[in-house]
Amino acid sequence: MTTPWSRRAFLAACSGGAAALGVGAAPRAFAAPDEFAALRARWRTLVLGEGFDPGAEPFASRLADLGRTTRQYLAAMAPVAGSLWPDLPYGDPDPDTDQESFTFSGNMSTSHTRLSTLAQAYAQPGTGLTGDTALRDAVVAGLGHLHDDVYNARRTPFGNWWSWQIGAPQALLDTCVLMYDALSAEQLADHTAAVDHFVPDSAVAVYSGTSTGANRVDLCRVLALRGVVGDDAAKVALARDALSPVFPYVTSGDGLHADGSFIQHTWVPYTGSYGSVFLGGLGMLFALLAGSGWEVTDGNRQIVFDSVERAWAPFLHNGLVMDGVAGRAISRGLSAADPKAIQQDDHLRGHPVLASVLLLGQGASAAENARWRGLVKGWMRRDTYSPPLADPVLGLPHLARLDAVDKDPAVPAVPEPTGHRLFPAMARATHRRPGWAASLSMAGKRIAYYECGNGENLRGWHTGAGMLYWWGDTFTDGQYSDAFWPTVDPYRLPGTTVSRRVLADGAGGDWGAARPDVNWVGGATDGERAAVGQHLRGLRSTLVAKKSWFFLDDTVVCLGAGITCADGTAVETTVENRNLGAAGGAPFTVDGRAEPVARPWSKTLTGAGWAHLGGHGGYVFPGGATVRALRDAREGSWSSISTGGSPTVLSRTYLTMYVDHGTDPVNASYAYLLMPGASAARTRARAAERDWLTVLANTDDQQGVAVRSLGFTGVNFWSGGTVGTLTASDPCSVMISEKDDGTAVIAVSDPMLMRTGLTLTWRRPVAAVASAPATVVSAGTGRWLTLVFGDLRGTAGVSPRITVRLG
Structure with a gap:
């Protein structure tokens, strides 16, 4: 057993060069086959990037920054028992302190990541340290210290499993590839043995637990690189074969679903975080193994290619990835550990997804690759808030791919x-129209209210209570990017109905443990418009409500009914809560009357017909409504919502509108129209069009609307009954779009996933049924249309569509 390096011995070794470290002293047991050497060369390219000019921007600055960061890490490196850097202790955590164990295991992983950074500075051109022998020796010695001190085949892991099985070994193996020629056969054997210890073949033996979805892809990356570094064909083959379970659609839990959903941690929508890891990891492995004896040839990998446009593209907008599918990652802003770190946000989470799409495209069909390159270029060009080519944290390989396209x-x-x-x-x-996009987050038996864990996202309680996000095409892209999460009132998220009952940080439990006991969550769509609904039950609250959204061409109609609560606290529905930034100067008018801009205020708007927020959009209250409105500056810090966040206090101004349903309401309701991007004149005109919208029902039993000029009817039947011209025998969601060519499309869904039969009657003359899915077992036409559906449980909540010719 080798003893850990002392500070003096470490520095002496670094100054003495490769011979002092024993680099090359031990002969290799066997020569690496040409194929493994080729795979190492290919991985080196994937890690470092290719096809860019290191002397041109944005690469020259990034490479210089890498050199500066490396020099800082080198200067601070001080190997002693229990740490390689003083700020990253990993040795002997208190066994009774879970948080310390998690922190120390994370520090161990981060120590490996820093060495990987140093290795990249050594291998990349233009860093000022390219090929530097002292840097090379320091990296090799650092690897040796971490091996002898903590990451070896004799150590029992502690803290976070991820640090030992994914974080540390990925960084370690990347470093081994980059420094391969500087490491002896003995050293390589030590490092691969450590990986074998913490990531045995059994880690991918069963597709369950922590070995699913994005985690499985990460584990396969470790196994593949372990094989590449150690010339072990069996390991590479195992990694390839262990990928196969991630390709097929799943019907519950982690992975890709046929409707485009991506779930991780069983209950959490994660397209924009774990899904990014999933997509990027598969792109790397497909590229690594392409053309080799271990190429990924599983026919189901086409499902991944199909999902680029089915699962990821719908949540990408102007370069950002929508927060509603980012889980607890929304709370990762400024870091307490690194005050110089860049604030993470939806744009910085989106850029790696764009680059991963480009990498994945190299293994897709020519048509798919060409189409995706155009999509990525469009997202890049429209991201004026945070241009991807100026992204300060995007890796150089990703940056090179984006720059090339x-x-x-x-x-x-x-x-x-x-x-x-x-x-x-x-x-x-998600709903997209020319000039704007929206996204809706709900919760039910199968999907958590929110996710917290590892001390992150401590106040995301109500993000699944009907939060309605929206963005403009060329405006308001900083709405959720600019310190929104630490400064917004977590009880007043836009679109939500919540009890003001005080909740503890992390209320409901970690990892998506808290889920409402409701089945009716979903809706019906024809692909252009939609009727969507949520049976709401409050988190740790007696609150119940029925909420519906009708997504139209320039408007989202929002209805709420049956709002009942006995918490002894106020209940509110937040119409809007716009982040106006630090300055907060957007003008706000109500029924044409301007409210103050320069100072904070709060007032009750009695009988309000419409409101407009300059630079954002308009709001209409059919028949008038009493709405509370306020403009105020709110303060908060990232540490208030995440234990690893910066304590720096931030301030942002908000314009908030909400309906106060009072304390312990019974069967309260609301109705309003959201018009993203609308001018004040357009908002006023819509409010004056009294017959534009007909609210057909807004009760605890049904909610529905009709817009005659659009030929639109949408109804959410919480229970069977009659609404306008529609009668449903059982709970369901229905939307109808009548076309100018004399046809109509009827979309029907079973959001509860429980219907073994359903009869829907539309009292409208219908000449014939032009097309219908197999779930329609009979159809009667003539004076009325009667559709009889069979078992809808197998539709998984997706909307079967029927096309009819109108009489």
């Missing part, structure tokens, strides 16, 4: 698509 004149910038997408499996929806 941006400069390629043969690639057109594809505009944002329009249309509606429902994701019943994860209780999410």
Whole structure:
């Protein structure tokens, strides 16, 4: 057993060069086959990037920054028992302190990541340390210290499993590839033996627990690189074969669902966080193994390619990835550990997804690759809030891929698509129209209210209570990016109905443990418009409500009914809560009357017909409503919502509108229209069009609307009954779109996933049924249309669509 390096011995070794470290002293047991050498070379390229000019921007600055960071790490490196850097202790945590064990295991992993950073500075051009022998020796010695002190085959892991099985070994193996020629056979054997100890073959023997979805992809990356570094064909083959379970659609829990949902931790929508890891990891492994004896040839990998546009594209907007599918990652802003760190946000989470799409495209069909390159270029060009090529944390390989597509004149910038997408499996929806996009987050028996864990996202309690996000095409992209989460009132998230009952940090439990005992969550869509609903039960509250959203061409109609609570506290529905930034100067008018801009205020708007927030959009209250409104500056810190966050106090101004349902309301309701991007004149005109919208029902039993000029009818039947011209025998969601060509599309869904039969009658003359899914067992036409559905449970909440010719 080798003893840990002392500070003096470590520095002496570094100054003495490779011979002092024993580099190359032990002969290799066997020569690496050409194929393994080729795979190491390919991984080196994947880690370092290719095709960029290191002397040109944005690369020159990034490489210089890498050199500066490396020099700082080198200067601070001080190997002693229990740490390689003084600020990252990992030795002997208190066994009775879970948090310390998690912190120490994380520090061990981060120590490996720092060595990987040093190795990149050694291997990359333009860092000022390229090929530097002292840096090379320091990296090799650092690896030796971490091996002898903590990450070896004799150590029992503690704290976070992820640090031992994914974080540390990925960084360690990347470093081994980059420093391969500087490591002896003995040293390589030590490092691969440590990986074998913490990540045995059994880690991927069963597709369950922590070995599913994105975690499985990460584990396969470790196994593949372990094989590549150690010339072990069996390990590479195991990694390839262990990927196969992540490809097929799942019907519950972790992974990709047929409707485009991506779930991790069983209950949490995670397209924008774990899903990013999943997509990026598969892109790396497909590229690594392409053309080798271990190429991934499983036919189900096409499901991943299909999911680029089915699962990821709907949640990408102008370069950002929507927070409603980022889980607890929304609370990762400024770091307490590194005061110089960059604030994380939805744009910085989105950019790696764009680059991963480009990498994945290299293994897809030519048509898919070309289409995706156009999509990525469009997202990049429209991201004026946080341009991807100026992203300060994006890795150089990702940056090079984005730069290449941006400069390629043969690639057109594809505009944002329009249309509606429902994701019943994860209780999410997205709606896109020219000039704006929206996203809706709900919760039910199958999807958690929110996720906290590892001390993160401590106040995300109500993000699944009907939070309605929206963005403009060329405006308001900083709404959720600019310190929104630490400064917003967590009880007044836009779109939500909540009890003001005080909740403890992390209320409900970690890892998505808290889920409402409700089944009716979902809706119906024809792909352009939609009727969506949520049977709401409050987190740790007696609150119940029925909430519906009708997504139309320039408007989202929002209804609430049956709002009842006995918590002894006020209940509120938040119409809007816009982040106006530090200055907060957007003008606000109500029924044409301007409210103060320069000072904070709060007032009750009695009988309000419409309101407008300059630079954002309009709001209409059919028939008038009593709404509370306020403009105030709110303070908060990232440490208030995440234990690892910065304690620096931030301040942002908000314009908030909410309906106060009073204390312990019984059957309260609300109705309002959201018009993203609308001018004040357009908002006023909509409010004056008294017959534009007909609210057909807004009760605890049914909610529905009709817009005659659009040929739209949407009804959420919480229980069977009659609403307008529609009668349903059982709970369901229905939307109808009548077309100018004399046809109509009827979308029907079973959000509860419980219907073994359903009869729907539309009292409208219908000449014939042009098309219908197999779930329609009979259809009667003539003076009325009667549709009889069979078992709908197998539809998984997706909307079967029927096309009819009107009489």
